[in-house]
Amino acid sequence: MKVYIVYDSEGGHTEILAKAIAEGAESVANTQVYLKHISESQPEDLAEMDAVIWGCPDHFGTISANLKKWIDNLGNLWAEGKLIDKVGAVFCTTATVHGGTESTLLNLLTPMLHQGMLIVGLPGTIPENALYGSYYGVGITCPVENTSDSPPNMPSESDLALGRALGRRVAETVQKFHA
Numbered sequence: 218m219k220v221y222i223v224y225d226s227e228g229g230h231t232e233i234l235a236k237a238i239a240e241g242a243e244s245v246a247n248t249q250v251y252l253k254h255i256s257e258s259q260p261e262d263l264a265e266m267d268a269v270i271w272g273c274p275d276h277f278g279t280i281s282a283n284l285k286k287w288i289d290n291l292g293n294l295w296a297e298g299k300l301i302d303k304v305g306a307v308f309c310t311t312a313t314v315h316g317g318t319e320s321t322l323l324n325l326l327t328p329m330l331h332q333g334m335l336i337v338g339l340p341g342t343i344p345e346n347a348l349y350g351s352y353y354g355v356g357i358t359c360p361v362e363n364t365s366d367s368p369p370n371m372p373s374e375s376d377l378a379l380g381r382a383l384g385r386r387v388a389e390t391v392q393k394f395h396a
Contacts, residue, residue, distance in 0.1 A: 218245075218247055218248045218249065218267045218268070218388060218391045218392060218395070219248075219249050219250075219251065219265065219266045219267050219268070220239075220242045220248055220249070220250045220251070220266065220267065220268045220269075220270065220384070220387060220388055220391070221250075221251045221253070221262060221263055221266040221268065221269045221270070222235050222238055222239055222242070222250065222251065222252045222253070222269075222270045222271070222272075222384075223253050223254075223255055223258045223269070223270075223271045223284075223287070224252075224253075224254060224255065224271065224272045224273060224284075224308075225254070225255050225272075225273040225274065225281045225283040225284040225287075226254065226273075226274065227274055227281075228274075228370075229371070230274065230310040230359045230370070230371060230372060231272055231273060231274050231308075231309070231310045232254070233371060233372050233377070234272065234308055234310055234355065234357060234372055234376065234377070234380045235252060235272060235308070235380075236252065236380075237372070237376075237377040237378075237379075237380030237381050237384070238270055238272075238308060238355070238380040238381070238383055238384035239252045239384060240380075240381050240384060241380060241381030241382060241383060241384025241385035241386075241387075241388070242268075242270075242384035242385065242387060242388040243384070243388075244381070244384075244385055244388075245385055245388035245389055245392065247392075248388040248391075250384075251266070255283055255284055255287045258287065260287070260290045260291050260293075260294060261293075261294070263291070263294060263299070263300060263303070264294060264299040264300070266303060267303060267304065267391045267395070268303060268304035268305065268306070268337075268387050268388070268390075268391045269300070269303055269304075269305050269306075269329075269334070270305070270306045270307065270308065270383070270384070270387055271284065271288070271305075271307060271308075271325060272284075272307055272308035272309050272310075272325065272354075272355075273309055273321075273325070274309065274310050274311065275309045275310065275311035275316055275317050275318055275321040275356075276321075277317060278316070278317025278320040278321060278324075279317070279320065279321055279324045280321060280324050280325055284325075288328045291328065291332065294332065295331065295332055298333065300329075300332035300333060300334055301332070301333035301334070302333065302334070302335060302394075303332075303334050303335070304334065304335050304337055304387055304390050304391050304394065305326075305329035305332075305334035305335065305336050305337065306336070306337045306338070306354050306383055306386075306387045307322055307325035307326055307329070307353070307354035307355075308322075308325075308354050308355040308356065308380065308383065309321045309322055309325065309354070309355075309356050309357075310356075310357050310358075310359055310372070311356070311357075311358050311359070312358070312359060312360065313358065313360065314358050314360065316358065318351075318356030318357070318358065319353065319356060321356065322351075322353035322354045322356050323353060325354065326353060326354070335390075335394070337383075337386055337387050337390050338352050338353050338354055339351055339352060339354070339355065339379070339382060339383055339386065340352065343382050343386070344382075345375070345378045345379050345381075345382040346379060346382060349375075349379060351379060354383065355376075355379045355380050355382075355383045357372055357376040357379065359371060359372055359376075
């Protein structure tokens with residue numbers, strides 16, 4: 218199984234979350250993960266994958282301009298139906314509580330639906346998500362003053378656990394889909 222994770226990251230927050238998602242996917246047997254920043258990713262790479270996970274920083278409640286530009290280059294794949302029935306999931310980071318995480322996740326899902334992808338989120342029955350409620354993917358807040366167990370302004374261990382849970386769920390879903 219091949220899982221492709223592509224991300225935009227400016228301050229490192231989204232990259233750290235992307236790496237946690239990759240760890241979760243890699244924890245599932247027979248899963249090969251491709252982790253790419255958008256600057257090193259080619260849209261045509263997606264055609265060979267079983268699952269695609271993309272994410273970015275939240276910019277005023279929507280997709281970052283860099284990732285949006287990358288997504289806009291998926292037109293040929295759409296025209297040829299190359300992403301139909303691939304498993305898809307999304308993630309984002311933001312700096313403020315109520316900074317638009319949920320709307321960003323929904324905006325990230327829309328192009329996947331246009332591509333005919335099968336969307337995977339995080340149900341509340343997953344222990345890491347039971348009290349957090351990030352159902353559309355993983356959306357986390359990295360506030361300016363972070364008093365958690367992580368370095369200042371970086372994702373906490375519970376944030377990274379959500380990321381690993383999403384990666385694991387995507388890889389497990391691909392396995393079930395291909396069984």
